[in-house]
Amino acid sequence: MHEMSIAGSILEAVRTEARRFPAGHVQKVAIRIGGRAGVDPEAVRFCFDxxxxxxxxxxxxxxxxxxxxxxxxxxxxxxxxxxxxxART
Amino acid sequence: MERLPLERKVLSENDRLAAGLRARFAEHGILCLNLVSAPGSGKTSLLERTLESLAPTERVAVLTGDIQTENDAKRLARYGFPVRQITNGGTCHLDGRMIERGLEGWDLAAIELLLIENVGNLVCPSSYDLGEAAKVVVMSVTEGEDKPLKYPSIFFKSKLMVLNKLDLLPYVPFDVAAAEHNARQVHPEIEIVRTSCQTRVGLEDWLAWLRRGMSQRVAVQV
Incomplete structure (x- = not known):
């Protein structure tokens, strides 16, 4: 069950990128998981949420x-x- | 809404740390091996037999990971080589940062072989590069022959499979040929040694593999 660490790494990346958009909000992050990655997609989703x-x-x-x-x-x-x-529009 | 491509590995931060570790190991001519297995397959016993077989002048160090307890480090420290326990408090694998911390204060120039005993787990450690030259997967004859098929990632990524607890073969319905066939089905180039840490059968093959790795430190890189 390293999906919690994986979810944590995804959020770390989101936080890093989010600093470039101080006035914005990240709505969505997309990842790709291969069948041989040894990672369960549903567990990642659970931990992420x-x-x-x-x-x-x-x-x-x-x-x-x-x-x-x-x-x-x-x-x-x-x-x-x-x-x-x-805000500009 | 703006879409921004990221296109990098989720574990890119760990990969960055691992690349740094790999560079340090190369700089000091260290062969680093990452031992992975299910709980109870005999990683610690294999390391005990390994350390016991080495001359005290050999430049070996061990990092051993567990969720709790210093038990493994205590078992391994008896042989006089530097041993450090990494207790990660619940994480199911070691990562690059834990190895960096584990090495703090050690003189890398005094180490030629660094053995890392990962947390007992066949799934999670396969995702985390520790800067090792090779992963070694330990499997024992009390497990199912189909383990390589059930956990293909770690067998695919390991350079060597150690088939351990050979002394128990008379008592368990384990088909060695089938297990090795399964490992090769997942990873055709995987090397295999068969060992028993009780009778010491096959330990010479394991030690010879280690020595080959040390003499060809560049060639062993995968």
């Missing part, structure tokens, strides 16, 4: 692209609601 709950990152959605083949455990993309851009 537990860690996000009541944190400054809430609300934050996790998108998981699971592929039968491969050993991937990759961060794919973020979606940011840019508050500054929204």
């Amino acid at each position: 537990v860690l996000v709950q009541d944190s400054e990152l809430e609300p934050l959605t996790l998108v998981i692209d699971f592929r039968e083949q491969g050993e991937d455990l990759d961060l794919a993309y973020l979606e940011v609601e840019d508050g500054a851009a929204a």
Whole structure:
């Protein structure tokens, strides 16, 4: 059960990236998991939701692209609601 | 809404630490091995027999990981080599940061072989690079022959499989050929040694593998 550490690493990456958007909020983070990565997608999701709950990152959605083949455990993309851009319009 | 590509590994921070460790090991000519197995397959016993077989002048050090207790370090410290316990308080694997902390204060120039005993677990340790030259997976004859098929990731990533507890073969319905076939099905190039830490059968093969690794420290990199 290293999914809690994995979820923690995903949130660490989100926090790092979020600093580039002080006025924005990260809405979504997407990851890719390969069947040989030894990581259970549903357990990652469970741990992720537990860690996000009541944190400054809430609300934050996790998108998981699971592929039968491969050993991937990759961060794919973020979606940011840019508050500054929204304020300009 | 703006979409930003990230395209890096989830564990990129651990990979960065592991790359730093690997560079330090290379700089000091250290062969680092990461021993992984299920709980109770005999990692600590194998290390005991290994340390007991080595001359006190050999430059060996051991980091041993467990969730709780210093028991393994106590068992291993009897042989006079530097041994340090990493108790991680609940994590199911060791990671690069724990190894960095574990090495603090040690003179790396005085070490040629660093043996890391991971937490007993066949799943999680396979995801965490510790800067090792190779992973060694230990499996015992009291386990199922299909373990390599059930936990393919760690067998795929290990350079060597140690099939341990050979002395128990008369008492258990274990098919050695099937187990080795399964390991090779997952990882055709995996090397295999068969050992018993009780009768000491096969320990010479394991020690010879270690010595080969030490004499070809670059070649063993995977």
